[in-house]
Amino acid sequence: MPKKRILPFIILGIINNHPQITGREITAEFDTEIGDFWRASHSQVYPELKRMVNDGWIYDATSKDNAKERYYTLTDEGREILNKWLGQLVTDLPVHEDLFSLKLFFIKDKHDKRIPQLIARQLVLLKKDLKYLMQRRQTVFPNEKTIQNNYGHYLILARAISRTQGQIQWLKDTQKLLKEEQ
Amino acid sequence: MPKKRILPFIILGIINNHPQITGREITAEFDTEIGDFWRASHSQVYPELKRMVNDGWIYDATSKDNAKERYYTLTDEGREILNKWLGQLVTDLPVHEDLFSLKLFFIKDKHDKRIPQLIARQLVLLKKDLKYLMQRRQTVFPNEKTIQNNYGHYLILARAISRTQGQIQWLKDTQKLLKEEQ
DNA sequence: TGCTGCATGTAAGCTGTTACATGATTTA
DNA sequence: TAAATCATGTAACAGCTTACATGCAGCA
Numbered sequence: 001m002p003k004k005r006i007l008p009f010i011i012l013g014i015i016n017n018h019p020q021i022t023g024r025e026i027t028a029e030f031d032t033e034i035g036d037f038w039r040a041s042h043s044q045v046y047p048e049l050k051r052m053v054n055d056g057w058i059y060d061a062t063s064k065d066n067a068k069e070r071y072y073t074l075t076d077e078g079r080e081i082l083n084k085w086l087g088q089l090v091t092d093l094p095v096h097e098d099l100f101s102l103k104l105f106f107i108k109d110k111h112d113k114r115i116p117q118l119i120a121r122q123l124v125l126l127k128k129d130l131k132y133l134m135q136r137r138q139t140v141f142p143n144e145k146t147i148q149n150n151y152g153h154y155l156i157l158a159r160a161i162s163r164t165q166g167q168i169q170w171l172k173d174t175q176k177l178l179k180e181e182q
Numbered sequence: 183m184p185k186k187r188i189l190p191f192i193i194l195g196i197i198n199n200h201p202q203i204t205g206r207e208i209t210a211e212f213d214t215e216i217g218d219f220w221r222a223s224h225s226q227v228y229p230e231l232k233r234m235v236n237d238g239w240i241y242d243a244t245s246k247d248n249a250k251e252r253y254y255t256l257t258d259e260g261r262e263i264l265n266k267w268l269g270q271l272v273t274d275l276p277v278h279e280d281l282f283s284l285k286l287f288f289i290k291d292k293h294d295k296r297i298p299q300l301i302a303r304q305l306v307l308l309k310k311d312l313k314y315l316m317q318r319r320q321t322v323f324p325n326e327k328t329i330q331n332n333y334g335h336y337l338i339l340a341r342a343i344s345r346t347q348g349q350i351q352w353l354k355d356t357q358k359l360l361k362e363e364q
Numbered sequence: 365t366g367c368t369g370c371a372t373g374t375a376a377g378c379t380g381t382t383a384c385a386t387g388a389t390t391t392a
Numbered sequence: 393t394a395a396a397t398c399a400t401g402t403a404a405c406a407g408c409t410t411a412c413a414t415g416c417a418g419c420a
């Protein structure tokens with residue numbers, strides 16, 4: 001059995017949220033909205049769209065204005081497949097492929113200077129990420145109504161913020177601990 | 183430029199922690215200790231070991247007891263490469279490829295029944311994981327001395343526990359919130 | 365001596381990345 | 393009309409997964 005493909009389901013979800021979307025706009029979603037928990041480049045997206053049209057999950061239309069653009073929309077079958085996928089419960093936690101943990105793992109000595117260095121860098125990265133996430137929450141969800149209209153999206157953004165804050169707090173605590181005991 | 187390979191560095195780290203280790207034991211590390219933040223199967227490990235011997239990062243020895251087993255140890259060059267890698271600071275945060283977030287993302291309606299279902303399942307998975315992590319902290323680090331001898335490992339285990347607890351708390355809070363407003 | 369697990373290895377195939385490539389559209 | 397960006401597509405290749413395969417060691 002090959003590795004389970006989930007890219008087509010993500011694309012179904014994107015098209016469902018934005019009917020008449022182009023391949024380029026779908027690709028852009030992976031750089032912004034979805035980028036926190038999945039990545040895909042345009043060279044993955046275009047062939048996938050072709051396959052999905054071929055399988056009858058979506059259909060495409062062209063416009064007179066722009067000869068090259070193709071506008072994709074879900075078929076009934078596609079909508080059905082998306083809903084079925086959304087209803088299937090998750091069976092496993094993801095593996096956090098994390099260079100920070102990996103490097104720490106191999107450092108044995110408590111007083112190794114690389115430990116505070118790695119922590120300091122991780123803090124910089126996480127703080128920058130937190131700032132970005134909070135700014136996005138403000139722009140994407142400026143009022144209660146926008147939250148109600150996209151509740152799942154709101155939830156995971158809130159979750160990402162909470163998680164990042166938690167990690168920052170833990171790193172700060174550890175940093176302090178190491179300094180005190182040094 | 184191809185995707186950056188980090189598997190050989192992980193293997194260097196493992197061999198450094200356990201000189202005279204076999205390929206099978208290295209593979210086992212990915213199922214236990216390192217499994218939380220990196221995965222690799224034996225069909226990846228064995229060819230990689232061959233390459234690393236070829237490149238002079240490690241050397242292998244055989245035993246009379248077990249003709250098939252090969253015992254790997256770092257060369258000076260390998261040790262140097264490992265330390266250089268450990269000293270290089272991380273430049274990017276990892277992408278959390280996460281089905282839970284992904285599915286929530288595509289559910290718009292606040293009252294969609296799949297939201298509490300997904301959350302409940304995620305709680306089950308995280309609680310199970312937390313239990314496993316805490317049990318491991320107890321067995322791997324039974325006393326202060328074992329902590330001092332493998333401080334980096336201790337840190338990331340503590341971090342994983344903290345992160346998991348944070349996620350559980352957030353999910354519980356959200357679950358409660360949804361129930362109240364239902 | 366048959367079975368289970370140890371130990372290593374190879375092959376096929378799929379996913380995803382980077383790079384290369386082309387033409388259309390908009391803007392200066 | 394030249395440059396930048398839009399929009400799509402293909403090619404080569406690296407990385408990883410699953411499955412297939414072989415022989416040895418220990419045990420009943």
